[in-house]
Amino acid sequence: MTRRMPYWLVPIILSIFVPTGLAQSVSQLSDEARQFVSVEAPVVALIDVQVVDGTGAAPKSGQTVLIDNGRIAAIGDDVSIPPGAERLELSGHTVIPGLVGVHNHTFYTTSVRTSQMNVTAPRLYLASGVTTIRTTGSYSPYSEINMKRAIEEGEIVGPRMHVTGPYVSGPGASTMMTQVSSPEDARRMVAYWAEEGATWFKAYTMISRAELGAAIDEAHRRGLKFTGHLCSVTFKEAVDLGIDGLEHGFFTNTEYDPNKLPDECPPGFRESLRNLDVDSEPVRRTIGHMIDNGVALTSTLAVYEISVPDRPPLESRTLAALAPGARDEYLTRRDEIKKQADTSNSSVMADLFPRAQAFEYAFFKAGGLLAAGVDPTGNGGALPGFGDQRNYELLLEAEFTPAETLQIMTLNGAKVLGVDDELGSVSAGKIADLVVIDGDPVSRPGDIRNVVIVFKQGVGYDSKKLIDSVEGLVGLK
Numbered sequence: 179m180t181r182r183m184p185y186w187l188v189p190i191i192l193s194i195f196v197p198t199g200l201a202q203s204v205s206q207l208s209d210e211a212r213q214f215v216s217v218e219a220p221v222v223a224l225i226d227v228q229v230v231d232g233t234g235a236a237p238k239s240g241q242t243v244l245i246d247n248g249r250i251a252a253i254g255d256d257v258s259i260p261p262g263a264e265r266l267e268l269s270g271h272t273v274i275p276g277l278v279g280v281h282n283h284t285f286y287t288t289s290v291r292t293s294q295m296n297v298t299a300p301r302l303y304l305a306s307g308v309t310t311i312r313t314t315g316s317y318s319p320y321s322e323i324n325m326k327r328a329i330e331e332g333e334i335v336g337p338r339m340h341v342t343g344p345y346v347s348g349p350g351a352s353t354m355m356t357q358v359s360s361p362e363d364a365r366r367m368v369a370y371w372a373e374e375g376a377t378w379f380k381a382y383t384m385i386s387r388a389e390l391g392a393a394i395d396e397a398h399r400r401g402l403k404f405t406g407h408l409c410s411v412t413f414k415e416a417v418d419l420g421i422d423g424l425e426h427g428f429f430t431n432t433e434y435d436p437n438k439l440p441d442e443c444p445p446g447f448r449e450s451l452r453n454l455d456v457d458s459e460p461v462r463r464t465i466g467h468m469i470d471n472g473v474a475l476t477s478t479l480a481v482y483e484i485s486v487p488d489r490p491p492l493e494s495r496t497l498a499a500l501a502p503g504a505r506d507e508y509l510t511r512r513d514e515i516k517k518q519a520d521t522s523n524s525s526v527m528a529d530l531f532p533r534a535q536a537f538e539y540a541f542f543k544a545g546g547l548l549a550a551g552v553d554p555t556g557n558g559g560a561l562p563g564f565g566d567q568r569n570y571e572l573l574l575e576a577e578f579t580p581a582e583t584l585q586i587m588t589l590n591g592a593k594v595l596g597v598d599d600e601l602g603s604v605s606a607g608k609i610a611d612l613v614v615i616d617g618d619p620v621s622r623p624g625d626i627r628n629v630v631i632v633f634k635q636g637v638g639y640d641s642k643k644l645i646d647s648v649e650g651l652v653g654l655k
């Protein structure tokens with residue numbers, strides 16, 4: 179809490195020098211935040227690195243990236259480095275834009291616990307190279323509103339945050355969610371959280387068309403946006419109601435179920451997806467309808483993968499980060515999934531997973547705006563940040579190239595959030611949110627985990643120190 183300028187000066191300085199309101203120099207950080215800083219010079223040269231710039235362009239080696247007072251000043255193989263710059267010789271390293279995670283909750287679940295992670299979530303996201311998040315459904319909106327402010331004021335470290343209001347669902351939904359039962363309810367709920375600082379809203383599986391339409395309209399009237407994890411409303415219906423995004427893709431579209439009734443979530447609808455050809459006319463129509471109406475899609479492969487038997491490979495860093503109880507709950511559920519699949523000799527999720535990957539590939543190739551996020555829920559095996567990194571491997575498995583995959587995870591996320599003029603790619607003039615990776619994730623995907631420094635607005639944070647600080651605490655606080 180020390181070393182801060184007087185409150186009355188902050189808004190004046192922000193408004194004069196940084197119209198985006200994203201200023202943050204080391205001198206503004208609290209002592210707690212400062213302990214994670216590893217690079218604080220105002221001018222820094224990252225020398226002899228491979229750059230994957232986030233635009234989908236091919237990787238380039240032998241590059242120098244120059245950071246000057248929070249912005250990317252230059253990139254190239256012949257950048258002149260000003261005297262006084264801090265020179266980091268980084269041959270063998272790769273620089274990518276800070277990841278933009280658009281389904282990145284600050285809570286976490288296992289099959290038996292829900293934990294609002296005000297301490298570990300922001301640190302793990304930043305440590306893993308995720309410098310911007312949209313929370314995409316909140317269980318504790320005030321935690322997120324306060325977390326966002328604490329990060330912006332330098333009290334704690336974490337990503338830039340786009341806070342979402344509470345989940346909007348219908349009667350019979352989880353007791354953690356807003357259950358609206360009239361269009362007026364829906365409007366009132368959106369209006370309240372818009373005033374409190376939410377900039378996105380997310381509908382959930384039990385909402386009806388009338389309430390969803392009213393909620394979207396109220397958000398749009400205020401210049402805010404709306405996405406959904408749907409079931410009772412189909413993708414086509416939601417697109418026609420004006421929704422801006424759809425979460426999870428193939429796993430959540432009920433319009434192919436022959437038993438679908440209006441405004442009802444058909445139980446067991448995933449069976450209808452099991453043998454559906456992703457290249458069929460109905461699926462192509464869904465994709466075309468989304469693209470024609472500018473609706474973005476969020477890929478959340480990492481959270482679905484944990485329901486596939488024997489996946490993902492267990493990582494020791496994940497087990498070390500989890501609180502002992504959460505670790506046991508995750509491993510127990512993982513075992514049960516495997517046993518169920520062995521006993522029945524089948525797994526719906528194993529059948530659906532490659533189809534979901536193919537759906538995302540087809541959407542992207544048809545010109546759709548595909549972004550990604552971890553969604554650290556389900557049975558607890560996809561952790562904040564670590565799961566975003568796993569998404570990189572899962573999108574490669576879906577046959578995206580490394581450059582396309584990073585575009586999905588960076589610039590496309592920035593486009594969804596409307597911040598791509600300032601963030602999302604390694605481009606001269608943009609804010610210096612950059613990730614330095616020891617190794618080459620283009621030829622060795624697993625290297626995406628070897629993050630050493632994460633720059634946010636030109637300030638470098640020590641990834642290892644951040645991860646060490648949450649050991650045994652994920653699922654707890």
Ligand SMILES: [Zn+2]
Nearest residue numbers: 281314315553
């Ligand atoms: Zn979610």
